[in-house]
Amino acid sequence: MFANIGWGEMLILVMAGLVILGPERLPGAIRWTSSALRQARDYISGATSQLREDLGxxxxxxxxxxxxxxxxxxxxxxxxxxxxxxxxxxxxxxxKFDEKPVSQPLPTPAPAPAPPAVTPFDSDAT
Known part of the structure; x- marks a missing residue:
């Protein structure tokens, strides 16, 4: 249920509960919440087992x-x-893949043609 809540969020919740409820009522509220969650979990597991028995x-x-x-x-x-x-x-x-040795050497690529030394310029195009 609380799988996405980290320690930082838990600390913020406890601090907010401390400010809102005060130090004298916070332990009682935590006990009540934990017992209510435990009881809800028991009800849900009981309902699941009852469904399993009824439906077969x-x-x-x-x-x-x-x-x-x-x-x-x-x-x-x-x-x-x-x-x-x-x-x-x-x-x-x-x-993380295994490098397999190449059994045949790769062919060398053919040399590319050299670009022209001077770029053609068209004065009418500009």
Whole structure:
């Protein structure tokens, strides 16, 4: 639930609670909040187990599309590129690919023609 909240945000919340509630009521508010979250988690797990008992094998049929949606939520552009275009090999994106020795030397390119020494100038064009 609070996976995206870091220590800095937690510190700001505690400081705001300290200013708003005061030092005498803050520990009670923290205890109440933690017990309410624990109780809500227990209710949710109880409801899930009750659904599992009532629906039986149909519960897994209900969970399958939800798990597929969860996989899509975690699909970042990099993960999609790696999965679909690179067949799961992200060595190109990370730069951690193994250099394989080349068995044949590469052909040398033909020399390009030299550019003209003086650039042509057309006084009528300007």
């Amino acid at each position: 094998p149909e519960f897994e049929d209900l969970r399958q599309p939800l798990s597929e949606l969860q996989k899509l939520r975690g699909m970042t552009p990099r993960a999609a590129l790696t999965k679909h275009l690179l067949d799961g090999d992200d060595s190109i994106l990370t730069g």
